[in-house]
Amino acid sequence: MTTAVQAPTPPAKAVGPMRQDRRRGVGRFAALLLSPTVLVLALVIGYPIVSALRLSFQVTHQGINPTTGMVENTSHVGLANYAGIFSGDSASQFWNAFWNTTTFTVAGVAIETVIGVAMALIMHKAFRGRGIVRASVLVPWAIPTAISGLLWKWIFQSDGIANTVLHTHVLWTTEGFHAWGAVLIADVWKTAPFIGLLALAGLQVIPGEVYEAAKVDGSGPWRTFFRITLPLARPALVVAVLFRMLDALRMFDLPFVLIGAHKHSVETLSTFAWYEASNLRYGTAAAYSTVLFLYIAVVAFVFVKVLGADLIGRGVEGKKK
Amino acid sequence: MRIKRSMARRAVAALGVLALAGSLAACGDSGDDSASGAKPDKLTGVGPITLATGKDTTGTLNEILAEWNKAHPDQKVTLTELPEDADQQRQQMVQNAQTKSDAYTILNLDVVWTSEFAANGWVEQLPENEFAMDKYLAPVVKTAKYFNKLYAAPYASDGALLYYRTDLLKQAGVAKPPTTWDEMKADCAKVLKLPAGKGMSCYGGQLDKYEGLTVNFSEAVDSAGGEVVGSDGKPNVNTPEAKKGLDFLVDGVKDKTIPKDALTWKEEETRRGFESGKVVFARNWPYIYALMANKKDAGNKVAGKYNVAPIPGLSGPGKGTLGGHNLAISKFAKNKKTALDFIKWFTSEKNEKTWLTKNSQAPVYGSLYDDPALQKQFPYLSTLKQSIEKAEPRPAIVNYGDATAAIEEQAYAAISGSKSSAQALKDLQTNLTKITSKDK
Numbered sequence: 001m002t003t004a005v006q007a008p009t010p011p012a013k014a015v016g017p018m019r020q021d022r023r024r025g026v027g028r029f030a031a032l033l034l035s036p037t038v039l040v041l042a043l044v045i046g047y048p049i050v051s052a053l054r055l056s057f058q059v060t061h062q063g064i065n066p067t068t069g070m071v072e073n074t075s076h077v078g079l080a081n082y083a084g085i086f087s088g089d090s091a092s093q094f095w096n097a098f099w100n101t102t103t104f105t106v107a108g109v110a111i112e113t114v115i116g117v118a119m120a121l122i123m124h125k126a127f128r129g130r131g132i133v134r135a136s137v138l139v140p141w142a143i144p145t146a147i148s149g150l151l152w153k154w155i156f157q158s159d160g161i162a163n164t165v166l167h168t169h170v171l172w173t174t175e176g177f178h179a180w181g182a183v184l185i186a187d188v189w190k191t192a193p194f195i196g197l198l199a200l201a202g203l204q205v206i207p208g209e210v211y212e213a214a215k216v217d218g219s220g221p222w223r224t225f226f227r228i229t230l231p232l233a234r235p236a237l238v239v240a241v242l243f244r245m246l247d248a249l250r251m252f253d254l255p256f257v258l259i260g261a262h263k264h265s266v267e268t269l270s271t272f273a274w275y276e277a278s279n280l281r282y283g284t285a286a287a288y289s290t291v292l293f294l295y296i297a298v299v300a301f302v303f304v305k306v307l308g309a310d311l312i313g314r315g316v317e318g319k320k321k
Numbered sequence: 322m323r324i325k326r327s328m329a330r331r332a333v334a335a336l337g338v339l340a341l342a343g344s345l346a347a348c349g350d351s352g353d354d355s356a357s358g359a360k361p362d363k364l365t366g367v368g369p370i371t372l373a374t375g376k377d378t379t380g381t382l383n384e385i386l387a388e389w390n391k392a393h394p395d396q397k398v399t400l401t402e403l404p405e406d407a408d409q410q411r412q413q414m415v416q417n418a419q420t421k422s423d424a425y426t427i428l429n430l431d432v433v434w435t436s437e438f439a440a441n442g443w444v445e446q447l448p449e450n451e452f453a454m455d456k457y458l459a460p461v462v463k464t465a466k467y468f469n470k471l472y473a474a475p476y477a478s479d480g481a482l483l484y485y486r487t488d489l490l491k492q493a494g495v496a497k498p499p500t501t502w503d504e505m506k507a508d509c510a511k512v513l514k515l516p517a518g519k520g521m522s523c524y525g526g527q528l529d530k531y532e533g534l535t536v537n538f539s540e541a542v543d544s545a546g547g548e549v550v551g552s553d554g555k556p557n558v559n560t561p562e563a564k565k566g567l568d569f570l571v572d573g574v575k576d577k578t579i580p581k582d583a584l585t586w587k588e589e590e591t592r593r594g595f596e597s598g599k600v601v602f603a604r605n606w607p608y609i610y611a612l613m614a615n616k617k618d619a620g621n622k623v624a625g626k627y628n629v630a631p632i633p634g635l636s637g638p639g640k641g642t643l644g645g646h647n648l649a650i651s652k653f654a655k656n657k658k659t660a661l662d663f664i665k666w667f668t669s670e671k672n673e674k675t676w677l678t679k680n681s682q683a684p685v686y687g688s689l690y691d692d693p694a695l696q697k698q699f700p701y702l703s704t705l706k707q708s709i710e711k712a713e714p715r716p717a718i719v720n721y722g723d724a725t726a727a728i729e730e731q732a733y734a735a736i737s738g739s740k741s742s743a744q745a746l747k748d749l750q751t752n753l754t755k756i757t758s759k760d761k
């Protein structure tokens with residue numbers, strides 16, 4: 001594990017003027033080779049972000065000429081689109097969407113992680129038909145989200161399978177907590193395999209002798225799991241959870257297809273921004289998207305910087321010492 | 322380990338950026354379009370054009386286009402197929418307009434989009450004297466006009482029909498379909514007492530929270546003598562008449578005349594509910610008539626056992642809401658003269674007849690509904706004509722998307738019982754007033 005850190009560094013004395021020149025040349029050549037990639041990234045990622053940021057500060061007032069009926073828009077630069085988040089008609093809708101986005105992410109990822117790790121543990125065991133189990137667990141992940149949304153819509157319709165199996169008569173796709181639950185179930189079904197797969201990758205790099213040693217020391221299965229399996233699989237698991245969180249924060253298609261557009265119980269920041277844009281309020285749509293962007297950035301930063309770094313560092317180095 | 326960590330961090334950063342770039346890029350640029358003009362501009366330019374329309378799964382469209390293209394080799398019409406979903410069709414047409422692209426020449430607009438496209442100056446005003454205005458069904462023309470100017474040519478219509486079970490009504494001794502809500506409830510009570518009516522509900526419509534709810538709500542309000550938006554363009558829903566209309570739906574759900582399931586019903590769910598014998602009466606569009614007649618599967622219990630009538634109202638036949646499509650010419654297109662010629666030919670009586678016989682699309686000309694041969698093929702035609710002639714267009718509001726969302730919001734709150742109908746209408750009046758009076 002430590003070999004990568006202690007890569008041999010050349011002694012400083014050996015660097016003469018010739019060498020430095022050559023190095024600079026190599027650096028320039030590398031920059032030249034990389035420039036097309038940088039250019040493409042700037043066009044594909046940089047430009048849309050800057051353009052959306054600019055758009056989010058453009059405040060548009062719509063007016064309709066009373067004699068001709070024509071729309072006459074005036075727009076200026078300002079902060080009104082962002083101020084609308086805190087006051088006005090759309091504030092409550094925004095915070096409702098923000099709350100849904102957050103609860104979907106927290107509840108969804110927590111459940112997915114537990115189920116995903118359980119799946120990985122099963123897939124990791126050597127038994128007959130393991131290949132089939134591994135492949136079948138991945139089927140939900142392989143189905144496009146919109147299609148799985150349709151499938152779950154059938155399951156959750158008033159005379160659907162869900163009500164038949166549960167002997168209930170819940171109208172899942174109407175407004176209310178049950179709609180939130182339906183989306184959560186469908187999301188967990190679809191994405192737990194993703195965590196399962198990444199956790200499995202983490203399990204497979206744990207050397208067998210560690211387990212043998214644990215056995216010799218008389219460690220029980222729970223102790224082995226919490227003291228050995230989990231800490232050693234943690235790096236992979238943290239990445240998996242982080243990816244899922246970033247994915248869940250921008251959830252769009254599942255609530256949209258499964259429950260429907262503009263239903264407040266399942267409206268996320270993405271669907272709310274879409275709704276604003278489709279009603280030609282691009283300024284506010286861009287502002288909400290920007291807020292979502294910052295929200296995701298902060299979550300990623302906190303996760304990697306605080307939780308991620310600490311967890312991985314202690315988990316591995318602590319063991320070593 | 323450190324390398325792994327930094328890689329993960331970088332991957333995470335890249336992923337976050339990518340994820341957002343997508344959602345941000347989806348928002349286009351808004352322009353400051355203002356347009357003016359009292360008389361229609363002369364439409365000029367001859368040459369190839371495109372027709373932007375939703376998917377046609379029957380192949381009829383291609384046949385009709387081939388006929389035109391054969392006769393006009395230098396003014397060919399190319400089909401630009403848009404997604405099946407109406408919202409996405411609108412979105413693509415809006416994007417086309419905002420980038421001022423000439424990719425779409427003729428736009429196949431849903432009737433409720435006319436005001437928005439006209440007010441934003443995205444479509445050309447059309448010369449009324451070049452169309453047979455007196456031959457169209459009157460309410461259909463209303464959907465093509467904005468501020469009393471013609472912005473689109475009527476192309477397809479659609480009206481509400483009350484589907485009812487002939488077998489059950491006969492067994493219950495009901496001679497003719499109901500014309501009022503009270504009659505419908507009384508007839509229903511008789512049917513539900515029959516052994517065959519066990520477990521059935523009375524009436525179903527499209528009450529899920531989507532565009533269909535706006536349609537059903539407007540119908541109920543109009544059928545009770547109320548109005549959603551007055552002739553002066555101002556919302557007027559906080560009235561006793563509108564309340565009676567909304568209460569038809571609210572009380573219906575409460576006293577189980579309308580099954581609670583209907584809160585999840587769109588058109589297709591309504592059809593399935595009617596087909597499987599859940600409801601005695603159902604409100605739907607004409608398109609399901611042929612579907613239910615020809616479908617021979619276990620879920621369809623009603624083949625040969627249903628008929629249609631005009632939808633009922635408070636004290637007499639109700640007023641339906643108009644559906645349908647109009648054809649408009651994009652402001653930013655080339656060869657607009659060809660486009661106008663094509664629209665005139667495409668919506669001619671001859672072609673409308675083809676649409677009716679091949680796709681059972683409701684024509685916009687009154688005369689076709691009276692054709693005995695066609696009536697034989699489509700037994701619902703005369704009922705549909707009555708329905709369309711009495712129908713009201715949905716509110717002509719520029720910000721239609723906001724208006725329909727507000728209507729859905731309040732109507733849904735009332736029907737699902739989270740708000741009283743009086744409060745819902747009061748809130749709706751406030752919201753609609755805000756939406757329609759967005760002046761400087």
